[in-house]
Amino acid sequence: MDWGTDLWDQCDAIDKHTQSGLDLVERYIKFVKERTDIEQNYAKQLRSLTKKYTKRGNKDEQDCKYSNYASFQEILNELNDYAGQRELIAENMMTGISVELTKYLQDLKQERKTHLSDAKKAQQNLDSSFKQLESTKKRFAKEWAEADKATQQAEKIEHELNATKLDVEKAKQHAHGRTHTAEECRSEYAAQLQRYNKEQSSFYYSEIPQLFNKLQDMDERRIRRLAEGYRQFSDIEKNVLPIISKCLEGITAAGSKIDEKQASDSMIFIEQYKSGFERPGDVEFEDYSQGIKPANSDSSLHPPKVRAKLWPFKKHKILHAEKHMPPAAEDFSHLPPEQRKKRLQGKIDDISKELQKEQDQSEALEKMKGVYEQNPQMGDPSSLEPQISETTQNIGRLRGELTKYETWLSEAVGGEDSSNSINNNFQYSGSTADQDPNVYVEFDDEFEDIETPIGQCTALYTFQGNSEGTISITEGELLSVMEEDKGDGWMRVLRASGEEGYIPSSYVKT
Structure with a gap:
C-alpha cells in the first residue's frame, strides 16, 4: 500500500x-x-x-x-x-x-x-x-x-x-x-x-x-x-x-579512606603538636612554720622553682601575648624539640627544592649559551651572562643555607637526650613570665610559617609529571600558584589535594 x-x-x-x-x-x-x-x-x-x-x-x-x-x-x-x-x-x-x-x-x-x-x-x-x-x-x-x-x-x-x-x-x-x-x-x-x-x-x-x-x-x-x-x-x-x-x-x-584511629588522623595530629617536654614533677612542700629566712646571695641567685604552666585549651588574646613573646630564632630553638625538628626539616626541604630549581635553570642557561655559541644568529651568548652569574650566586647561597640548617637539624636530633634539661630551662624561664599568663598560647598561630599562594590558574591541558619535582595535572583543574615562571618555562603550583610541584607555564591560564 x-x-x-x-x-x-x-x-x-x-x-x-x-x-x-x-x-x-x-x-x-x-x-x-x-x-x-x-x-x-x-x-x-x-x-x-x-x-x-x-x-x-x-x-x-x-x-x-x-x-x-x-x-x-x-x-x-x-x-x-x-x-x-x-x-x-x-x-x-x-x-x-x-x-x-x-x-x-x-x-x-x-x-x-x-x-x-x-x-x-x-x-x-x-x-x-x-x-x-x-x-x-x-x-x-x-x-x-x-x-x-x-x-x-x-x-x-x-x-x-x-x-x-x-x-x-x-x-x-x-x-x-x-x-x-x-x-x-x-x-x-x-x-x-x-x-x-x-x-x-x-x-x-x-x-x-x-x-x-x-x-x-x-x-x-x-x-x-x-x-x-x-x-x-x-x-x-x-x-x-x-x-x-x-x-x-x-x-x-x-x-x-578515612581512618580516625592511630594509623591516620589522630597520629598525624599527635606528631604535629607533641612538644617533647616531660610532664611537670610534684610540687615540693614549703614549710613556713620554721619562719622566714633572711634573703642571702644564694637565694637571690637560685630563686625557687615555679611549676610550669600547661598549655591552655582556649586561646588568649594574641596581640597582648605577642608583647611578651621572645623573638623567633632563625634555628627555631624557641620551639619545642619535636616542633623544631619538623620546622628545620621543612626548611631543608624547601631549600632543596629551590636549589634543585636553580640548578636546573643553570643547566638550561648553559645549554642555551652553547646553542647561541654554535648558532650566533639565534642570540648573543654574552646576554646570558648576568642570568648565569645570578643563578650561580643563588646556588652558592642556597648551598650555604642548606648546610646551616642541616647542622641545626643534626644538633636537634642529637639533643633529644637532653630534653629534661630543656624542660628545666623552660620551667625556670616560666618564673619570669608568671606575671602575665597570656604568654601561653598555642604554637600554631605564632610559629607557623606557611607559604601563601600568589594567585590562581586553570589547567588548559593534561600534563603527566613523570620527572622529579613535577606533578601531574588534568585539563580544567583549578590550581594555586606558589611560584611564578622565572624565565625557564616552569612554575610551581599546589593542587587541591595538597600535592605541590612544577608544571610547564604554557599548560595553564592564570
Whole structure:
C-alpha cells in the first residue's frame, strides 16, 4: 500500500500530514535544546559549588593532611569531574542531535516544497486543459446550433411560394457553410477531449502517484531519522555513565579512606603538636612554720622553682601575648624539640627544592649559551651572562643555607637526650613570665610559617609529571600558584589535594 495508489485524491490531507511531521521534528529540536540548557546550568552550579567548598589558604591547606579533610577535597574533585560529564552530555546533545536535525529539517522542508510544487503545477496543467476542452465544447455547441438554424431557414425559404430560386440557393449555401464549420468544431472538440482524457489519465495514474509516493518516502525517512534522534537522547547519556560511575565510586572510596584511629588522623595530629617536654614533677612542700629566712646571695641567685604552666585549651588574646613573646630564632630553638625538628626539616626541604630549581635553570642557561655559541644568529651568548652569574650566586647561597640548617637539624636530633634539661630551662624561664599568663598560647598561630599562594590558574591541558619535582595535572583543574615562571618555562603550583610541584607555564591560564 502506498499514498499514490490509495490516497490519489487526498492531496490536502497529505499536505497537512507532512507539515505536521516537520513540526514534530522542530519541536523535538527545541526540546533537546532546553535539555542541554538544563545540563549546562546544572554543571555550572556544580562547579560553583565545588569551587565554593574547595579549601584555600594556608590554614585550610594544612588541614588537608588529615584523612577526613583530604577525603572531602577528593569528593569535591570527583564532583567537579562529574560536572564535566554533564557538560559533555549537553555538548553531544547539541552537536549530535540539535545541529544535525536542524540541517536535516531544512533539507526536508525544501524537498517537500519541491514535491508539492510539482503536484500543483500538474494540477494547473490539467485544469488548463479542461478549460480548453470546455471552450471547444461550447464553440461546437454554438456552431452546431447555428448550422441547425441555417438548415431550417433554408428549408423554409425553399417551401415559400414567392421565394426565388436565387434566394433558395443562397440559403442552402449559407446552411452548408454553417454545417461545415460545425463539423470542424466537432472534430476539434473530439480531438481536445481525447487529449484531455489522456492527460487526466497520466495525471491520476502516473504523475500524482509518483509525487505522492515521493512524499511518502520523505515522511518515512523523517520518521526513521527522528527515531534515531530519540535513541541518541538516551545513548549520549549512556556513553558517559561509566565515567560518572567512576566519579561516584571515587566519592565512595574517598569516604572509605578515612581512618580516625592511630594509623591516620589522630597520629598525624599527635606528631604535629607533641612538644617533647616531660610532664611537670610534684610540687615540693614549703614549710613556713620554721619562719622566714633572711634573703642571702644564694637565694637571690637560685630563686625557687615555679611549676610550669600547661598549655591552655582556649586561646588568649594574641596581640597582648605577642608583647611578651621572645623573638623567633632563625634555628627555631624557641620551639619545642619535636616542633623544631619538623620546622628545620621543612626548611631543608624547601631549600632543596629551590636549589634543585636553580640548578636546573643553570643547566638550561648553559645549554642555551652553547646553542647561541654554535648558532650566533639565534642570540648573543654574552646576554646570558648576568642570568648565569645570578643563578650561580643563588646556588652558592642556597648551598650555604642548606648546610646551616642541616647542622641545626643534626644538633636537634642529637639533643633529644637532653630534653629534661630543656624542660628545666623552660620551667625556670616560666618564673619570669608568671606575671602575665597570656604568654601561653598555642604554637600554631605564632610559629607557623606557611607559604601563601600568589594567585590562581586553570589547567588548559593534561600534563603527566613523570620527572622529579613535577606533578601531574588534568585539563580544567583549578590550581594555586606558589611560584611564578622565572624565565625557564616552569612554575610551581599546589593542587587541591595538597600535592605541590612544577608544571610547564604554557599548560595553564592564570
